[in-house]
Amino acid sequence: MVMELSINLHALMLFYHVALAGSVTEASKRLNISQPAISAQIRSFEKQYQVLLFEKKGRNLVLTPFGQKLLKPAEHLFQLAEQIEIMIEDYHRHPKGKLRITGNYLATSVLIPKWASLFKQQNPEVEVQISTVNSQLALDKLMNYEADVAIIGNSEISKHDSHFLHCTALYRDEFIFVSAPNHKYAEKIVSMEEMMQEPFIMREEGSTTRKRLLELCRIHQMSPPNIELQFNGLNETIQAVVAGYGVSYVSSLVASQYIRRGELVMVNVEGEPLTHEIVLCSHQQNELEGFVRDFISLVIKEKRSLL
Incomplete structure (x- = not known):
């Protein structure tokens, strides 16, 4: 059974761009389509599906609650459409x-x-x-x-x-604490409490290492350490530790090359290490x-x- 797609995609696209632009006037400039044509298409969409997408508040055009609800799936739809265009272009x-x-x-x-x-x-x-x-x-x-x-x-x-x-x-990796060779805890055995008092240098939120550090703190029922420096790349994070400031929590697979060269050392923290696959x-x-x-x-x- 083939499902017929009856949604008015052109009008939905105009709604999406007006919502992003904040006004029909601005959307008209970006799309090079006349304002009356855009307004007519959106009114037609509202009439066809018996919904209200925008309402006037003073001089401003704002999304209705339903318009706000529709915006996110519309965004996903047109992102997928753009991706399909890229896939077709790549094919050629x-x-x-x-x-x-x-x-x-x-x-x-x-x-x-x-x-x-x-x-x-x-x-x-x-x-x-x-x-x-x-x-x-x-x-x-x-x-x-x-x-x-x-x-x-x-x-x-x-x-x-x-x-x-x-x-x-592919591989089971272990997370380890690292510092510069001249750090006071370098190659020593310390407690989690002592380690969490140190200034940390970490990746951004959303990174695996950041999430695993927070998970380790939850396991030990401890407050997370202070993240004194944050980078969007692991290489930058490690280089800051190598330079001598603070400690970090990183993949042993990544850290091993720096440890072999003597730029980093492992800090042995009491307790079972976390691993990930x-x-x-x-x-x-x-x-x-x-x-x-x-x-x-x-x-x-x-x-x-x-x-």
Whole structure:
């Protein structure tokens, strides 16, 4: 059974742009459509579906409660439409395919470079695009079809998301506390209470490490530490610790290279460390293009070298 789509998408699009612009006049300028035409289309939409989208308050045009409710799904709809246009454009610009990989800093700095290089050697005609974001944004990009593959911590994946995704475990990582070699707690055994008194340097909210630090505090029934410096990148976070100010809580896989070079040292904090599983996520296998499946197969084959 085929469901007929009867919604007036053009009028809905005009409503969306008027809501964003704040007025019909401004929307008219942005869309290059006359004000009367926009107003007529919106009135027609309201009449057809017996709803009220805007109301006048003085000289201002404001959304009704229903208009506010409709705005978010309309935004999602037109974001998906834009994504479909990009996918069609990519199809024509890259006839052999375009592989879009996204991941958190750990994935894009430590794991993905080797895999992407091996894939390109075997598939030189496929365009490869790699983006670095925090784990939550990486998952969002995958769910919104803005990426083909996301490599993130599995703690970000909800039961709802897991129904729509295919996930493969790659590596079990451990979170550790680190400091510069000259820090008073460097390579010492300290309590959680002592550690939480130190100034912390951390990633932004939404990052896996930030969430796990807060989780650790909840487990120990302690208040979170003061985040004295915050960065949107893990490299910047680590460099600030290397420079000698404060401590941080990071992935051992990322920190290990700095520890080997003597730029960071581990602070041994009493209690069981938190771990997390790094996973590769994609949409279901029957939805994937051949080159995406090839990349996933390569990663699964290569993951043994991490263990």
